[in-house]
C-alpha cells in the first residue's frame with residue numbers, strides 16, 4: 257500500500273512512522289508513506305495557499321489551485337483508489353472503514369487546515385471525508401496519522417500472530433475481554449480460576465461472555 261499525505265505541516269507526522277510496528281511495516285516494504293508540502297504548490301513569491309472566504313466571515317480557506325496542482329500531479333503518476341479529506345465534518349472513523357481501506361493500493365490523504373478547503377476541491381478530487389471523532393483538532397495531521405495507523409496495522413504481514421488484528425476490540429462488534437499475566441495473585445488480587453484451568457473451550461466461552469458483559473456495560477451502542 258502507498259499513502260500520499262498532503263499537508264502544510266508534514267513535520268508533525270514524521271515520528272509515528274519511524275517507530276515500532278509502523279516502522280517495521282515501512283522497512284518490510286508493506287507500506288509506503290510519502291509526505292507532500294502543500295506550500296511547494298503555493299501561489300506567488302509567498303507561496304500562498306489560503307485566502308479570505310468569498311462573502312466574508314472569520315477564518316481562511318485553503319485555495320483550490322495549490323491543492324489541484326498537488327493532487328493532479330500525484331494522479332498523473334498512478335491511479336488512486338480514494339482521495340480522502342481529513343475533516344471534522346467527515347464520516348466518523350471506525351473499524352469497518354479501516355478494514356475497507358486496508359484492501360486498497362493507493363490512497364491520498366489531504367489534511368485540512370483553517371476553516372477548510374474551497375468547495376470545488378471536493379467536487380474535483382475528494383472521494384471520501386473522514387473525521388476521527390466529535391471534537392476539533394488544530395488540523396487534519398494527527399487525524400491522518402490515526403487513520404494511517406488503523407489501516408497499515410491491518411496489512412498482511414504487519415502484525416505477527418501474537419498481535420493478530422482478528423482478536424481486536426471492535427473487529428466483531430465486541431470490546432476485548434479482561435486479560436491477565438503473571439503473577440496469578442498480586443496484593444490479594446487473583447486471576448480468574450478458569451484462565452488457569454487449561455480447559456480451552458471453557459476459557460473461550462468465558463472470554464466471549466466477558467466481552468459481551470463489558471460491551472453491554474461500556475458500549476451498548478456497538479452491540480448488534
Ligand code: 6GU
Nearest residue numbers: 342343388389393395399
Ligand atoms: Cl480529521 N480534523 C480536524 N481538524 N479535527 C478533527 C478531525 C479532523 N477529526 C476529529 N477532529
